[in-house]
Amino acid sequence: MNIDLIKDRNFILLILGKFVSLLGSNMQQFALSLYVLEITGSATIFASMLSISILPRLILSPIAGVFGDWFDRKKSIVILDLLNSVIIGVFAIIFMVKGSFTIPLLYILVILLEITEIFFNSAMAAVIPSMVEKDQLLDANSFTSLVMNLGQLLAPLIGALLYEAFGLKILLIINSISFLISGISEIFINIPQKHKRPERVNLKSFKTDLIEGIKIIKNNKFIYTMISLGTITNFSISPLFSVGMIYMVKEVLKATDFQFGLFEMILAASLIAAPIIFSKQIKNTQVGKLCYISFISIGLAILIMVPIPSETILNLFDSNIVPYILLMAVSFMVGALATVANIAIGTIFDQVTPLELMGRTKTVFNLAVTVFIPVGQMIFGFLYDIISPSYVIAISGTIMILSVKKYRKSLLELDEQNPLVGVGVNEI
16 A cells, blocks of 8 residues: 555545445445335345436436536535435435335336436546646545445445334435545545636537537547446356356255355455555556456356365265355455455556546446446356356356457556556655
8 A cells, every 4th residue: 555645645535435424325235225125025126226216317318427627626525425424315315204214206216316426426537637737637536446345345234233222214324424425524625726618518518518528438548448348247246246156155055044145245355455465466566467467367266166066075074154155255255356356457447548538437437347247147147057167157258258358458558658557656
């Protein structure tokens, strides 16, 4: 970790603000999931609550991307965090008055928070790249990943305890306060004003700037590579974690609830451990090469996983303990490598994208990789039902390796144009 980042008050305030709001949001999201299942008992309504967020993302992402580049980013993130605080606070009051939520009210809450998140992420896209030097981006993204993954690990644990003890009301109040704290902390952050607002804000200027962003994506092969690679990765790998692992652990290995909980905890821990385990490689490897090696390693690790759920391996043992431990160990490595890959791909994106176009390009990137997650989940979920899990895992790993091989040249060319990236970063 670069010691200059630790001393940078602006960077630390930003990360702490993001951590507090993320912790509150994830605790609330977890509690809402429990609440919906508790009052409805319907998996369909629960699934619809998760998937409904894709609609505002599809509709508003292009608009949010342009607005994120137009307006003062500091004012935008402060206003949006405070707006989230107000929205959640109002729903907390409604809950306290009525004693419960109807399903339509929950849909409204989810959609409102998704809309603010879309615009917030667009405004936030260029904040870290504008605050730190280019040779600090890898360290900054690594540290951010560590802190945010820690929040994602803690949120369900704290959320479950608070929900069981106090119910949904207290989670809404805590999340409203967390966004308030985040918004206030961001007031004291000095964010360089590198936005590019047109002289006249109208439909014509919006269309012009949107087309400009699309041209940048099409003409910059590095940005195009990141979007393509991220999309393919989420299509083939996300279903492995969100569908495949659950299916294999519960249905194939017949794991107990305790074993399943332990598996999920170890997998979450891999995301936190990655920046620590691979700190030397992250610091001393050029970012294009780091991206290539980590993605290839993910593909190879997935192929190592192939025989574990097969009848041949399972029949060798009297219990599921050995296959369970093997699957958990390989999954830990895949999770850690995926975190390194995300750090690398995010750093490349931050380096090659002009700051004044960051909102548009990163919003398109997030939209592309998000849209293909449910598509992959549906396709691979169907495959897990009709063929052996080993074959499905092999398909995921093969897609990953072939995709990374296709973009190998572009990734390594990036290092030729930026030879100092990822090299010689001072350690604490």
